[in-house]
Amino acid sequence: MIHTTIEKIKSYKNGFSINTKHKLIGWFFVIPGALLIFSFYFYPIIRAFILSLQGGVGNNLRFAGLFNYKRLLQDGLFKQSMFNVFIYLILQVPIMLSLALILAGILNDRTLKFRSFFRTAIFVPCATSLVSYAIIFRSMFALDGFINTILMNLNILAEPINWLGGPWTARLLIVIGLTWRWTGYNMIFYLAGLQNIDPAIYEAAKIDGASAFDRLTKITIPILKPIILLTTIMSTNGTLQIFDETQNLTSGGPANATLSVSQYIYRLSFEYVPRFGYAAAIAFVVFIIVAVLSFMQLKVGDER
Amino acid sequence: MRKEKIFRASKYLFLISISFLSLFPLLWMFIAATNKSVDVLAGTLFPGTNLVENFKTLTANTNLYRAMWNSFKYAAVTTLASLLVSSLAGYGFEIYHDRGKDFLMNILLLSMMVPFAVIMVPLYMLFGNLGLLNTTAGFALPTVSTAFLIFLFRQSSRNFPHEVIEASRLDGLTEVGIFFRMFIPIMRSTYAAAAVITFMNAWNNYLWPLIIMQKESARTMPLLISNLTAGYTIDYGVLMLAVGISILPTLIIFLALQKNFAEGVTGSAK
Numbered sequence: 082m083i084h085t086t087i088e089k090i091k092s093y094k095n096g097f098s099i100n101t102k103h104k105l106i107g108w109f110f111v112i113p114g115a116l117l118i119f120s121f122y123f124y125p126i127i128r129a130f131i132l133s134l135q136g137g138v139g140n141n142l143r144f145a146g147l148f149n150y151k152r153l154l155q156d157g158l159f160k161q162s163m164f165n166v167f168i169y170l171i172l173q174v175p176i177m178l179s180l181a182l183i184l185a186g187i188l189n190d191r192t193l194k195f196r197s198f199f200r201t202a203i204f205v206p207c208a209t210s211l212v213s214y215a216i217i218f219r220s221m222f223a224l225d226g227f228i229n230t231i232l233m234n235l236n237i238l239a240e241p242i243n244w245l246g247g248p249w250t251a252r253l254l255i256v257i258g259l260t261w262r263w264t265g266y267n268m269i270f271y272l273a274g275l276q277n278i279d280p281a282i283y284e285a286a287k288i289d290g291a292s293a294f295d296r297l298t299k300i301t302i303p304i305l306k307p308i309i310l311l312t313t314i315m316s317t318n319g320t321l322q323i324f325d326e327t328q329n330l331t332s333g334g335p336a337n338a339t340l341s342v343s344q345y346i347y348r349l350s351f352e353y354v355p356r357f358g359y360a361a362a363i364a365f366v367v368f369i370i371v372a373v374l375s376f377m378q379l380k381v382g383d384e385r
Numbered sequence: 386m387r388k389e390k391i392f393r394a395s396k397y398l399f400l401i402s403i404s405f406l407s408l409f410p411l412l413w414m415f416i417a418a419t420n421k422s423v424d425v426l427a428g429t430l431f432p433g434t435n436l437v438e439n440f441k442t443l444t445a446n447t448n449l450y451r452a453m454w455n456s457f458k459y460a461a462v463t464t465l466a467s468l469l470v471s472s473l474a475g476y477g478f479e480i481y482h483d484r485g486k487d488f489l490m491n492i493l494l495l496s497m498m499v500p501f502a503v504i505m506v507p508l509y510m511l512f513g514n515l516g517l518l519n520t521t522a523g524f525a526l527p528t529v530s531t532a533f534l535i536f537l538f539r540q541s542s543r544n545f546p547h548e549v550i551e552a553s554r555l556d557g558l559t560e561v562g563i564f565f566r567m568f569i570p571i572m573r574s575t576y577a578a579a580a581v582i583t584f585m586n587a588w589n590n591y592l593w594p595l596i597i598m599q600k601e602s603a604r605t606m607p608l609l610i611s612n613l614t615a616g617y618t619i620d621y622g623v624l625m626l627a628v629g630i631s632i633l634p635t636l637i638i639f640l641a642l643q644k645n646f647a648e649g650v651t652g653s654a655k
Contacts, residue, residue, distance in 0.1 A: 106560045107481020114474030115489055117530035122496035125504035125511070132507060184403065187396055194397075201643060202404035205411065207650075208639035210589030212607040213628045216614060217410050220417070220425075220621055227413065230428035265407065266650065273651040293392075322500045325591045329611055343502035343592075350506050351596060357506050364503040371500055 126368065132361035142358060149362035159363060161337055162345040165252070166321050169341075173256045174316045178309070181264050185271035186301060191280075200272070204265040211262070211325035218258045219245070219330045248338030251331045255339055258326055263319075267312045274308040275301070314375050321371055342367055411632070417625035425621040439626045447627070451602060452609040456631075459594075459605065460587035463525040467583050468576060470530050475538025476564055480550065490539065493532045501592060509596050519603040524594060528587065534579055537649070541575040542568075578649030581642050585635050606631040 136145030153159045187193070188200055206214065221227045222244040229241035244250045278300070286296050302309070324343040327333055333340040342363065349360040417425045420433035443449055478490045508527060517523035545568060553563045569576065591607040598604055604612075610627045613619070639646060 103560065104481050104483050107477045107483075107486060110477025110481065110564070111474045111486060111489065114470045114530040114535055115493060117470065117526070118493050118496050118532060121508065121527045121530075122499050122504065125507035126499060128507035128511075129503055184400075187400065199400045199404055201640075203407050204643070204647070205636075205639070206407055207646075208585070208636045209411070209632050210591070210607055210635070212589070212591050212611050213632050214410065216610060216624065216628055217414050219614065220619075220624065221410065221413065223426075225426050227425070227428050230426065234428065261407070261410070269647050270651050273647070318498070318500065322502055324502065328591075329614065343500070346502045346506070347592070347596075350509070357510070360506050364500075364506065367500055368503045372498055375498060 129361045129364050129368075132358055133365045135358040135361075137356075137358060145358065149359045150366075152359065153363055153366065158337060158340070158345060159342075162340045162342045165327075165339055166323060166341050168252055169255060169259065169323060170317060170320045172252075173259050174313065174320060176256075177260045177264050178267060178312060178316065180260070181267035181312075182271055182297075182302075182305075182309070184264070185268045185275055186297060188268070188272060189275040204269060206262050206264075207266045209262070212329050214262055215258060215326045215329035218254060218261075222254055245331055246335050248335060251335060251339045254330060255323075255326055258330055259320070259323075263316070267316070270308050270312050271305060274305045278304055310378065314378050317374055317378065318371055321367065321374075411636075414625045414629055414632075417621055418629045420622050422619075422621045422623075425625070433622075435622055436626070439620075439622045442620065442623050443627055446623075447609055447613070448601065448604070449609070449627070449630070452604050452606050453630070455598075455603060456588055456606040457634075459521055459524040460584050462521050463528055463587040464580055464584045466525055466529045467531065467534060468579055471534035471579070472538045472569075472572075472576070473564065474530065474535045475540075476542050476545075476568055478535065479539045479542035480545070490535075493535060496532045505592065505596060512597055518597045519600045523597050524590075525587075527593065528583075528590075534583065537579060538572075538575065541572055545571065574645065574648070577642065578645040581638060581646045582649035585638065585646075588635055 132142070133149055134144060134146060135142040136148055137143055184203060188196060188203075190196075193199075209217075223229075224241055224243050224246070228244070229238065232238040233241065242250060244254055282300060283296060286300060291299065322343050323341045324347065327339050327341040327344050328347075331339040333344055346360045346364050346367075349356050349363070413430075416430065416432055418439060419436040420429055421435045421438075424433055424435075478486050512518060512523050512526075517526070549567050549571070550563055553567055558566060589607060590605075591611070594605045594608055595611075598608065610624070610631055613624050613627055
């Protein structure tokens with residue numbers, strides 16, 4: 082018994098052959114996962130690029146060169162959908178992330194009463210699916226819906242606002258919805274980051290006479306910088322890909338004022354006469370934009 | 386001192402109003418589910434007596450049980466398969482890491498940058514050719530292996546004590562045995578976090594099933610409630626009941642396992 086154990090230790094300590102064997106076994110652990118990602122993420126990207134060089138309707142595809150890319154430069158709906166998602170991005174991401182940061186700052190205070198209640202309450206929208214909350218918001222903000230009724234009963238409004246009928250009120254609804262759904266989610270990231278900061282730093286800053294605002298801008302934000310960067314990239318990517326909300330809250334309307342790029346790709350492929358090649362060209366442009374924006378944000382984050 | 390007090394009071398006021406805004410839409414949904422459509426539109430804020438009636442209308446007009454079962458089946462299969470595949474990979478990438486595997490991991494991480502809208506058309510064509518439309522495998526396969534989960538498990542494998550591996554090897558356990566008998570039981574909390582997040586994502590997935598679940602009998606809950614808004618006149622009581630039913634399972638999981646959920650969300654950020 083003891084002998085075999087010693088043998089084993091010896092052979093283990095000899096090391097090299099066993100080590101190589103282990104590294105080989107390791108490949109069997111990682112290959113299934115890697116293969117699936119290659120099949121369902123990387124292969125489709127290459128297919129999307131090839132598809133984008135093809136023209137035609139349905140499955141009748143033939144090589145068309147850069148025709149699809151030239152076409153999208155003149156496509157009003159494509160430009161409109163791009164404009165819409167960038168409006169969401171510019172309005173919503175800064176509002177949501179600042180709100181999340183402020184909330185995390187307040188909730189990080191251990192002396193706060195009902196701390197876990199507030200945390201749960203603000204985090205709870207994350208438990209709802211995007212479709213569900215989009216439909217709740219759509220119902221609340223309907224022309225004859227709850228919000229208008231209440232505002233009129235309180236004599237704040239004389240006439241109902243057609244939230245879903247005006248281009249800017251409809252866009253505003255998307256922004257409100259996104260902020261409601263994702264603020265708590267981002268707050269959790271900041272809270273996790275704040276837990277790594279020693280409270281003594283804040284005590285010292287207080288003694289030195291730093292105001293709450295100073296503590297936020299001079300201590301909290303610099304320490305949280307990597308997490309702020311991460312949440313910015315995630316929110317940017319998420320917003321550029323928005324689909325569920327514009328589909329279910331506003332149905333892309335009124336007159337395509339809330340149509341998102343993902344929704345336009347979906348319509349081109351599955352609702353209108355299917356033009357897979359053209360849809361793939363738009364998709365590929367979105368891919369490039371997402372990649373470039375993420376890269377730029379990483380660069381900016383590195384420099385500061 | 387007075388200034389401090391006002392500051393503190395305004396903090397609480399701010400938190401209370403934000404919490405109210407967060408909770409109100411959900412509260413309103415549950416209230417609306419118990420009321421008639423006319424009362425919902427009249428702005429009632431009290432639970433009504435129409436819950437049973439709404440439920441009857443809902444089950445008469447839609448295939449609710451089928452959609453619930455489909456959603457549950459798809460989400461459960463996705464969760465089990467993805468925990469197995471992703472944790473195997475995450476463990477492999479950390480424990481047996483060498484240059485080649487580190488490089489491969491970096492390549493896989495790039496897949497997080499791929500927007501779903503970009504790959505959905507080729508994926509749809511691929512799954513059509515493979516005959517996977519309207520199937521559980523078709524639902525699950527694109528999300529069985531995700532860079533996010535592999536990364537999460539790779540990070541948590543760092544906390545897996547090396548002594549355990551060495552002791553198990555001396556005891557004659559195979560490498561696969563170590564993973565199943567040692568790693569999985571010790572890393573229960575990481576698995577719980579990953580399970581919560583994967584199940585909720587699968588349960589809530591909308592765009593992918595919208596594309597591949599073309600048969601009525603293969604539809605999921607998000608598709609069912611989305612379809613309910615298509616009519617010209619909407620019964621808000623029934624609609625909110627359907628939304629409530631689709632939210633309830635994830636809400637319960639969320640409230641029960643909030644800590645795991647938060648861990649899963651932020652896990653890969655550490």
